Amino acid sequence: xxxxxxxVTEYGSVKALNGISLVAHEGxxxxxxGANGAGKSTLLRTISALEHPRSGSITWKNKSIxxxxxxxxxxxxxxxxxxxxxxxxxxxxxxxxEMGALFRMRSNKADVRLAIQEIYQLFPRLEERKxxxxxxLSGGERQMLAISRALVSRPSLLLLDEPSxxxxxxxxxxxxxxxxxxxxxxxxxxxxxxxxxxxxxxxxDHGILLSLGTVAADLPxxxxxxxxxxxxxYLGY
Amino acid sequence: MDIFLSAIFxxxxxxxxxxxxxxxxxxxxxxxGVVNFAQMGQAMFSTxxxxxLIAQNYSYWVAFxxxxxxxxxxxxxVDLLVMRPLNRKRSSSALDSPAMRSTIPVIASLGILGVLxxxxxMIWAAEERGFPTPVNSLGLVINGKIxxxxxxxxxxxxxxxxxxxxxxxxFKGTGMGLAMRASALNPEVARLSGIRIGFVRTLSWVISGVxxxxxxxxxxxxxxxxxxTLDLILIIGxxxxxxxGLDSLLGSVIGGFALGLLVSFVNVYDAPEDIFLAIxxxxxxxLIIRPQGILGSKEVRRV
Amino acid sequence: MSKASSYGRKNLVISILFxxxxxxxxIKLDPYNQGQLSVALMFxxxxxxxxxxxxxxxxxxxGQGALMAVGGFAAALGxxxxxxxxxxxxxxxxxxxxxxxxxxxxxxxxxxxPYLAGTTLVIALAIPSLATRFESVFGGDVGxxxxxxxxxxxxxxxxxxxxYEQWQLLATLPFATLALFFTSNILNSRTGRSWRALRDNExxxxxxxxxxSETKIxxxxxxxxxxxxxxxxxxxxxxxxxxVYPISLSLLLLTGAVLGGIRSILGALIxxxxxxFLPDLIEWASGSFSPSxxxxxxxxxxxxxxxxxxxxxxxxxxxxxxxxxKKSHH
Ligand SMILES: Nc1ncnc2c1ncn2[C@@H]1O[C@H](COP(=O)(O)OP(=O)(O)O)[C@@H](O)[C@H]1O
Ligand SMILES: [Mg+2]
Numbered sequence: 001x002x003x004x005x006x007x008v009t010e011y012g013s014v015k016a017l018n019g020i021s022l023v024a025h026e027g028x029x030x031x032x033x034g035a036n037g038a039g040k041s042t043l044l045r046t047i048s049a050l051e052h053p054r055s056g057s058i059t060w061k062n063k064s065i066x067x068x069x070x071x072x073x074x075x076x077x078x079x080x081x082x083x084x085x086x087x088x089x090x091x092x093x094x095x096x097x098e099m100g101a102l103f104r105m106r107s108n109k110a111d112v113r114l115a116i117q118e119i120y121q122l123f124p125r126l127e128e129r130k131x132x133x134x135x136x137l138s139g140g141e142r143q144m145l146a147i148s149r150a151l152v153s154r155p156s157l158l159l160l161d162e163p164s165x166x167x168x169x170x171x172x173x174x175x176x177x178x179x180x181x182x183x184x185x186x187x188x189x190x191x192x193x194x195x196x197x198x199x200x201x202x203x204x205d206h207g208i209l210l211s212l213g214t215v216a217a218d219l220p221x222x223x224x225x226x227x228x229x230x231x232x233x234y235l236g237y
Numbered sequence: 238m239d240i241f242l243s244a245i246f247x248x249x250x251x252x253x254x255x256x257x258x259x260x261x262x263x264x265x266x267x268x269x270g271v272v273n274f275a276q277m278g279q280a281m282f283s284t285x286x287x288x289x290l291i292a293q294n295y296s297y298w299v300a301f302x303x304x305x306x307x308x309x310x311x312x313x314x315v316d317l318l319v320m321r322p323l324n325r326k327r328s329s330s331a332l333d334s335p336a337m338r339s340t341i342p343v344i345a346s347l348g349i350l351g352v353l354x355x356x357x358x359m360i361w362a363a364e365e366r367g368f369p370t371p372v373n374s375l376g377l378v379i380n381g382k383i384x385x386x387x388x389x390x391x392x393x394x395x396x397x398x399x400x401x402x403x404x405x406x407x408f409k410g411t412g413m414g415l416a417m418r419a420s421a422l423n424p425e426v427a428r429l430s431g432i433r434i435g436f437v438r439t440l441s442w443v444i445s446g447v448x449x450x451x452x453x454x455x456x457x458x459x460x461x462x463x464x465x466t467l468d469l470i471l472i473i474g475x476x477x478x479x480x481x482g483l484d485s486l487l488g489s490v491i492g493g494f495a496l497g498l499l500v501s502f503v504n505v506y507d508a509p510e511d512i513f514l515a516i517x518x519x520x521x522x523x524l525i526i527r528p529q530g531i532l533g534s535k536e537v538r539r540v
Numbered sequence: 541m542s543k544a545s546s547y548g549r550k551n552l553v554i555s556i557l558f559x560x561x562x563x564x565x566x567i568k569l570d571p572y573n574q575g576q577l578s579v580a581l582m583f584x585x586x587x588x589x590x591x592x593x594x595x596x597x598x599x600x601x602x603g604q605g606a607l608m609a610v611g612g613f614a615a616a617l618g619x620x621x622x623x624x625x626x627x628x629x630x631x632x633x634x635x636x637x638x639x640x641x642x643x644x645x646x647x648x649x650x651x652x653x654p655y656l657a658g659t660t661l662v663i664a665l666a667i668p669s670l671a672t673r674f675e676s677v678f679g680g681d682v683g684x685x686x687x688x689x690x691x692x693x694x695x696x697x698x699x700x701x702x703x704y705e706q707w708q709l710l711a712t713l714p715f716a717t718l719a720l721f722f723t724s725n726i727l728n729s730r731t732g733r734s735w736r737a738l739r740d741n742e743x744x745x746x747x748x749x750x751x752x753s754e755t756k757i758x759x760x761x762x763x764x765x766x767x768x769x770x771x772x773x774x775x776x777x778x779x780x781x782x783x784v785y786p787i788s789l790s791l792l793l794l795t796g797a798v799l800g801g802i803r804s805i806l807g808a809l810i811x812x813x814x815x816x817f818l819p820d821l822i823e824w825a826s827g828s829f830s831p832s833x834x835x836x837x838x839x840x841x842x843x844x845x846x847x848x849x850x851x852x853x854x855x856x857x858x859x860x861x862x863x864x865x866k867k868s869h870h
Contacts, residue, residue, distance in 0.1 A: 074431035103431035272654030339653030351845025358838040513666035
């Protein structure tokens with residue numbers, strides 16, 4: 001279980017997170033929605049230690065992870081797929097995936113092999129293109145690659161930042177479904193950040209609505225999806 | 238014909254040295270995203286250490302190994318004392334802007350060059366010293382004429398070849414090499430993948446330090462040792478790296494040999510004073526016609 | 541009163557005060573320090589060329605010494621072959637450097653960061669080597685001899701006896717003032733703001749309709765003019781030749797610019813004074829330690845290099861950044 005209490009993160013004088021508290025339960029999809037600039041990315045970046053919180057606590061499996069480095073946090077089983085199809089375009093598809101497993105290559109080579117095999121089964125398109133540079137992939141393929149890079153570390157918590165950004169609805173559907181299947185079949189915990197609230201709430205168990213760095217609503221996903229007044233107030237539709 | 242042949246030979250042996258210098262530059266560029274203008278200063282310093290050992294009657298090979306080790310250590314020091322604090326500070330610095338981001342490490346490396354040269358001057362004084370070669374340096378004889386090509390030159394070319402193969406394998410064929418490329422290309426994604434980019438960067442400074450000190454050891458027999466002699470190698474090495482493609486190991490070696498031949502031909506058929514003009518013309522031509530260099534990839538060039 | 545004219549008036553006042561202060565010093569100092577101060581003013585002009593280029597527009601150059609050489613040689617040729625007076629020779633020098641800056645800018649506009657640094661470094665080596673190549677024209681390794689000449693009669697009749705160093709300082713002063721006035725005006729103008737926009741975000745500047753290449757070339761031209769002016773004054777001390785404009789001169793100017801504060805005019809002045817007087821200062825300070833000659837020779841280089849590194853790592857804005865937070869051109 002990931003538990004966050006009173007988290008505050010600032011960029012200079014801008015308070016991007018202003019006292020956030022939330023829980024992501026094991027084996028569930030928790031989605032964080034909210035308008036542009038609400039602080040969703042900052043939340044994920046603070047969890048994976050790309051940003052340092054000013055105050056508040058983050059505990060993962062009952063241990064505080066505040067103050068650890070991003071490298072360390074990956075080793076604790078938390079994998080972050082940052083915003084914007086974050087792959088390294090000058091490296092090949094194969095290398096991008098391998099990169100995510102380098103840290104456990106020496107200790108567990110056989111499992112890394114297996115993990116890569118599983119990823120290719122999940123996304124056969126990536127196997128076909130494994131020698132190509134990541135920069136030559138389509139947007140959807142790049143997002144799959146970014147997720148693969150995270151999955152190959154065999155995380156127990158996956159932080160996904162707007163996987164649907166700039167993708168065609170069909171591709172979005174496919175990616176979200178894959179994440180959903182993973183969660184249901186392997187017990188992966190998912191914290192899914194989305195602007196695309198409908199899609200996200202469709203698969204999620206729980207919904208958190210962020211507004212200007214604070215939690216505006218914290219409800220079961222189905223209930224949040226049905227709350228028209230809430231959506232009108234915070235998302236504008 | 239003999240003149241032509243001898244120009245080719247002289248150019249090839251010079252080229253080998255330039256290739257090593259260029260390789261050292263490319264290694265740090267690919268591993269840490271910095272063009273290190275202090276590189277030949279580091280090489281000069283470790284060559285002085287070797288020269289001191291030899292003067293105290295240690296064997297060439299002991300001195301050689303000590304110089305390589307100290308070259309690597311110097312590389313690590315440069316990273317730990319200067320580049321790492323610089324990276325940490327830069328995001329909040331008053332000078333942070335995209336245009337300055339790649340410029341500030343350049344200025345820092347010039348400062349390091351100054352420190353190393355002044356330190357060498359203080360410790361070893363400014364008078365030039367000679368430096369021995371490990372194998373004989375008698376000229377090769379073709380058609381009864383002695384060519385400017387010796388067993389030592391062959392040794393140097395061998396070392397360039399071995400270094401090229403080893404570093405290429407390291408980058409392409411090992412996990413650490415992949416980690417290094419990833420760290421330089423996209424530090425954030427690399428860290429999120431669990432790569433310890435601090436360690437990886439330091440390692441690339443160490444490797445490049447070793448390669449540069451190799452260049453220093455091998456060039457000094459023909460150039461004499463003083464705090465400033467290797468500056469020219471740096472400049473030619475930089476040009477070689479840009480001509481070959483700043484992110485390509487093979488390219489930098491090709492660039493190194495190409496410049497060796499260029500310098501040699503200008504020397505033989507024109508006049509030594511024209512060398513820098515010729516280098517400038519080649520550099521500008523390449524940057525204008527093919528900015529990514531002969532083998533460089535377009536995307537990596539951060540212009 | 542509009543904001544622009546208030547800036548203009550303030551710049552005028554500062555320039556007059558600056559002139560008065562240096563003039564006062566020119567009477568008080570001994571000949572050695574008059575000479576040193578005049579070199580500091582020349583470096584001030586040279587460093588302003590870096591403030592404009594690197595500080596304001598974000599392009600680095602390690603080749604300002606080469607542009608100084610262009611100015612120096614143009615003036616020397618004008619004086620020796622055409623019999624120009626030093627004033628016309630100085631104008632010719634600036635013009636030649638502007639032209640060289642145009643050529644350099646056209647090539648450099650496509651480059652940035654380490655590429656630009658390395659290319660300008662090669663230029664810094666290549667240009668002075670031309671002097672050796674065309675020995676009959678440029679005087680080879682030795683170079684060409686020119687100087688400030690004798691102080692004009694009206695000055696001696698006004699001030700009494702004027703020594704060579706004092707004349708050198710007084711002749712340099714108006715150009716330093718001019719450079720100061722021009723730089724502060726251009727940095728506070730729309731042009732200066734557009735340069736900073738280019739430096740801070742090239743893409744945004746281009747989307748806002750700025751012609752990136754033209755702007756970069758323009759900055760190069762202006763900056764080169766300053767370098768050329770610094771170069772001719774520096775050469776007028778006695779000799780114009782490759783040994784007067786070595787690559788270490790370019791690096792010294794860059795060091796001064798960074799130490800003082802690469803985005804500030806005050807920083808340029810502080811940096812120039814620092815690099816010129818540092819050796820004297822060190823000699824004075826180390827007097828009681830009396831280090832061996834070998835160490836003493838390299839002490840200034842060592843200390844300025846260490847200061848350079850410390851500045852870049854700990855205080856990238858330079859000394860001036862600490863002194864005048866609000867006024868510096870961020
Ligand atoms: N690197 C940064 N520097 C300064 N402010 C930032 C930075 N990143 C984000 N912000 C600000 O923090 C707030 C939250 O941003 P973000 O977390 O990216 O929101 P979201 O992902 O919900 O769109 C915004 O006001 C944004 O402008
Ligand atoms: Mg976001």
